[in-house]
Amino acid sequence: MFEKLNFTNLLRYGLNGGVFLLALTLTRVGFDTTIFGSSGLVQSSALVLIAIVVGCLIYTIHIALVQDWVQKFLMMLVFCKYRGLKKCLEYPEVKDPKEDLPHPDSFLVRTYMRDYNRWIRRCNYPKFQQNMDQWSTQIHFLYGCFWAILTGAIIGGIMSNIIHFHIFLCLVVLSVLSLCGAVIQDCNALIYDCLFIIQKENIIKDLSETKPTDEET
Numbered sequence: 443m444f445e446k447l448n449f450t451n452l453l454r455y456g457l458n459g460g461v462f463l464l465a466l467t468l469t470r471v472g473f474d475t476t477i478f479g480s481s482g483l484v485q486s487s488a489l490v491l492i493a494i495v496v497g498c499l500i501y502t503i504h505i506a507l508v509q510d511w512v513q514k515f516l517m518m519l520v521f522c523k524y525r526g527l528k529k530c531l532e533y534p535e536v537k538d539p540k541e542d543l544p545h546p547d548s549f550l551v552r553t554y555m556r557d558y559n560r561w562i563r564r565c566n567y568p569k570f571q572q573n574m575d576q577w578s579t580q581i582h583f584l585y586g587c588f589w590a591i592l593t594g595a596i597i598g599g600i601m602s603n604i605i606h607f608h609i610f611l612c613l614v615v616l617s618v619l620s621l622c623g624a625v626i627q628d629c630n631a632l633i634y635d636c637l638f639i640i641q642k643e644n645i646i647k648d649l650s651e652t653k654p655t656d657e658e659t
Contacts, residue, residue: 454579456490458586459497463489465594468609470602500586500593512585514549516629520636527636531555556632559639577631584624591617 521528531552563571595613599605 450576450579453583454586455501456494456497457583458500458590459493459495461587462496462500462590462594463493465591465613466598466601469595469598469606469613497586497590500589501582504582504585504589508585510549510553512625512628513553513632516625516632517549517552520629520632524633524636527633527640530636530639555639556635559635563638574631574634577627581624581627581631584620584627587620588617588624591620 517531532555560571560574563574591613595610595617599610
């Protein structure tokens, strides 16, 4: 299992678990004990496995319960400012009204159209879409950091006998900054996806197929 675990997978699934454990330990025992003392964080032989499991749990819960609401908010925000991008994620009108299908302007159809065009780019332009997937991984990492830092700080504060208010406050601010960064980048990624769909007639050359010119060689 671990031989296929590259940095992209760690960033999306595993590192958030490590961030959660670090935030929990900081609020539970303080900075000095976490870094220089015997907090038990570095001694645990199962630390890597625990971090990956917690990171996967954070990612899965975010995708299952929160991501759709975030995307609805972002689409409303982007389409209010750039109305021309709205039509690119709409499915063509169904001619037969008897057919029971989702409304062309529904959130489900917009999500499908966005994912469908991603799948097309992933098949036809893998190198190009790989860069977009890496960007998506970074965005999900920021979302995961928000949940990991916030929940770790809250649970660690509850478990602690001493209130480390300054550490808790710093972690809350850091979690909010992570959320703001994720929302801004996710909004930009949505605009990029819409622009790619609009310009689908322009051929995006796959990086694997580009050959250096005589001047470059």
